[in-house]
Structure formats: structure tokens, C-alpha cells
Amino acid sequence: MQFHTEFTPESLPYRIGLNSQIVTIGSCFAEVIGRRLADHKLTVLNNPFGTIFNPVSIARLLTMSLYGTAPDESRYVERDGVWFHYDFHSSLWANSRDELRVLLTNGLERVGEAIRKADFLLVTLGSAVVYRHIETDKVVANCHKMPGSLFEKYVYHIDHLQEDMMRLLKTLRRANPNLKVLLTVSPVRHTRDTLSINQVSKSILRVIAHECSVWNAWVHYFPAYELMIDDLRDYRFYEADLIHPNAQAQAYIFEKFVESAFDDELRGFVAEWEQISRSLVHRPLYGADSPAHRKFLTKLMKQLETLSQRIDVSAELADVRSRLKWERNQEQEEELA
Incomplete structure (x- = not known):
């Protein structure tokens, strides 16, 4: 007897390999996936613009990165002595306008370079609900806690969103013909927009992702949203806020x-690294300087040295070697005593 609709997503025709270079961008779910990819030792530039929910802002930032466009001077905003920019998340800030300009410009250049070298770009679409800054008549990526009267909130028209995404894909293709794009729709529920509007928003994003993947053989969709909503489909799989997985x-x-x-x-x-990761956080039950633990660390060091021929495990190796050195020093001190 089955109590939920379990399904296995189709295998993607273009597979991620150990040496693949990946860029993630979009909602907080893009950061979650990017962090897990990095934890598995893949080369990832993880959500470098911070959390970006709507496709309009995602397309704008990636296009700026690839064309070398400077941040819009009319979009800087100061609040309580701190400077932000309406095209970027509030995690990117500075104490002066000039300092922020340098930070954002360098960030855009870094993303542009990464995309030109990347094998995969993972884009997570979060919401079709946007905030338009009334004075500049442009959609913002983040309101930076400015007064609500400065913005108009609405669901962006599906045709315009699709045009933005299709235009972005053409730009990406010109910049890096070998790039593969993986689209996802964030399973995070935007309940503050009301459940009804959240459903409209997610439906729009899902249609756009479908159209983008249907008309571009190098663009594919991964059903993160469906796995959360249909497969898991239970509040026990949410945080206490009942919003985030x-x-x-x-x-x-x-x-x-x-x-x-x-x-x-x-x-x-991945299977091998998960076992090594557990070993790295293992702490001895009967003392760090026991012979058994020294043997355990020596074996772990050899495993890491073998892996170092394939991936960068320099930090992990340094940690294990330092723990072994400490144990040897403890042993020598005991002998001298």
C-alpha cells in the first residue's frame, strides 16, 4: 500500500561530472542546492548575487554580467547610513556609494567570467510576484526595507517573463555555446502573497520553465517543486514556518x-565522500591520543591523499595532519614525563 506519490525524475541527457564547473543563481533554494554541491567538492559559484526571486531580476543581472554593464546609478539607495542597490540582494551592501559600486562591479565581472567557463548554470525561479519602483519604473530584486509606498506590487505578465527568459537564454548561448542550463522552480511557499497568488505565481514559473526547455535542447528542467509538493506533500517536511523545506x-x-x-x-x-565526511567529524570515544584513533586518522589521511589526485582536499588533509601531529606531540610529552 502506498501513502504518497513517489516518483523519480528523468535522467538528464547532459550529466554533471566531478570536474564540472557550476554556477547557481536565483531563490534561496538555488543556494541550498549550490551549498550541497560544494559540500560534495564540486566547483560551484553559489548564488553570487544573493537571493533573487523573480525572473526579471535574474535575467537583468546575468545579462549585465555578460555584457559588462555597470550597475544602474539611479538604483542606489541609502538606509540608516548603509548603501544598497535595487538590482541586488541586501546581503550586498557597503558604507558608501563608491564602495558598493566597486563591490557590485567586481561581482558582475566575476559572474561573467564564471559563466563563460561554466559547464552548467542552475537557475531557480522563486516568484512571479514583483515590486516595481515607482520613481524609476523598474522592477527591483529587493526593496531593502524601504517604505512600501515607493513600490507597486503585482504578478508580472507571463508573456513578458517568458520574453525575458528567452532573451537571456540567447545571451547565454552566445557567451558560452557549451553551457547547459538547469531550471528549477523553488518549492518555498510565498504565503505572504496569499496561497492563491502563490499558486498563480508558481504556475507561471512552471510554464515558463517548460517552454524554455521545450524550445532549447540545452535547457532542462529538474522537478524540485513537484518533489516537494506532490512526493513529500506533508507539513512534517517543512520548517516551523511551514514555508521552507x-x-x-x-x-x-x-x-x-x-x-x-x-x-x-x-x-x-558522492558515496565515497559521504563516508569520508563522516570520518572527518568523528571524535574518539576513548581519547584522542589512543593507538586506535591514530590508526583511524592515518587511514583517513591516506584516503584523502589518494583523493587529492582528483579533487582539492587540501583543507581536509591539513586538518587530519594537524590532528595526527598533535597526537604524536602528546605521545612524546608522555614519554619524556
Whole structure:
């Protein structure tokens, strides 16, 4: 007897490998996936613009990065002595306009360079609800806690959103003909927009993702939204706010992503790395200077040295070597005593 609709996403025709270079951008779910990819030792530039919910702002920022366009001077805003920019998330801030300009310009250049070298771009669309800054008549990525009277809030028309996304895809293709784009719709529920508007918003984004993948062979959709809403489909898989997927849900969706998007070598490595990751956080039960623990650390060091020929594990190796050195020093001190 089944009590939920479990499904396995289709395998993607273009697989992520151990040496693939990846850029993620979009809602907070893009950051969740990007962080898990990085935890598995993949090369990831993870959500460099901060949380960006709407496709209008995502398309604008990526286009700016690829064309080398400077941040719009009319979009800087100061609040309580701190400077922000309406095209960027509030995590990107500075104490002066000039300092912020340098920070944002360098960030755009870094993203442009990363996309030109990337194998995969993961874009997570969060919401079709936008805030238009009335004075400049432009959609903002973040209101930066400015008065609500400065903005008009509405659901962006599906045709305009689709035009923005299709135009972005053409720009990406010209900049990097080898790039593969993976689209997802964020499973995070935007309940402040009301459940009805949230459903309209997610439906619009899902249609856009479908159209983009249907008309572009190098663009594919991963059903993170469907896995949360239809497969898991229970409030026990949400955080206490009943909005964000909890750690268990995130792990489940990522496991499905691994099955769908990773090649055989990388899937094998993931299993190996998870075992090593558990070993790295292991702490001895009977003392750090016991012979058994020294043997354990020596074996772990050899495993990491073997892996270092394939990936960068320099930080992990340094940690294990320092722990072994400490144990040897403890042993020498005991002998001298």
C-alpha cells in the first residue's frame, strides 16, 4: 500500500561530472542546492548575487554580467547610513556609494567570467510576484526595507517573463555555446502573497520553465517543486514556518537530483565522500591520543591523499595532519614525563 506519490525524475541527457564547473543563481533554494554541491567538492559559484526571486531580476543581472554593464546609478539607495542597490540582494551592501559600486562591479565581472567557463548554470525561479519602483519604473530584486509606498506590487505578465527568459537564454548561448542550463522552480511557499497568488505565481514559473526547455535542447528542467509538493506533500517536511523545506526534505530532493543529474563517476564519488565526511567529524570515544584513533586518522589521511589526485582536499588533509601531529606531540610529552 502506498501513502504518497513517489516518483523519480528523468535522467538528464547532459550529466554533471566531478570536474564540472557550476554556477547557481536565483531563490534561496538555488543556494541550498549550490551549498550541497560544494559540500560534495564540486566547483560551484553559489548564488553570487544573493537571493533573487523573480525572473526579471535574474535575467537583468546575468545579462549585465555578460555584457559588462555597470550597475544602474539611479538604483542606489541609502538606509540608516548603509548603501544598497535595487538590482541586488541586501546581503550586498557597503558604507558608501563608491564602495558598493566597486563591490557590485567586481561581482558582475566575476559572474561573467564564471559563466563563460561554466559547464552548467542552475537557475531557480522563486516568484512571479514583483515590486516595481515607482520613481524609476523598474522592477527591483529587493526593496531593502524601504517604505512600501515607493513600490507597486503585482504578478508580472507571463508573456513578458517568458520574453525575458528567452532573451537571456540567447545571451547565454552566445557567451558560452557549451553551457547547459538547469531550471528549477523553488518549492518555498510565498504565503505572504496569499496561497492563491502563490499558486498563480508558481504556475507561471512552471510554464515558463517548460517552454524554455521545450524550445532549447540545452535547457532542462529538474522537478524540485513537484518533489516537494506532490512526493513529500506533508507539513512534517517543512520548517516551523511551514514555508521552507526542512533539512530532511532538502536531503531527499538532493538525492533525487544526484540520481537524475550526476554521471556514474560522480555518483560513486558522492558515496565515497559521504563516508569520508563522516570520518572527518568523528571524535574518539576513548581519547584522542589512543593507538586506535591514530590508526583511524592515518587511514583517513591516506584516503584523502589518494583523493587529492582528483579533487582539492587540501583543507581536509591539513586538518587530519594537524590532528595526527598533535597526537604524536602528546605521545612524546608522555614519554619524556
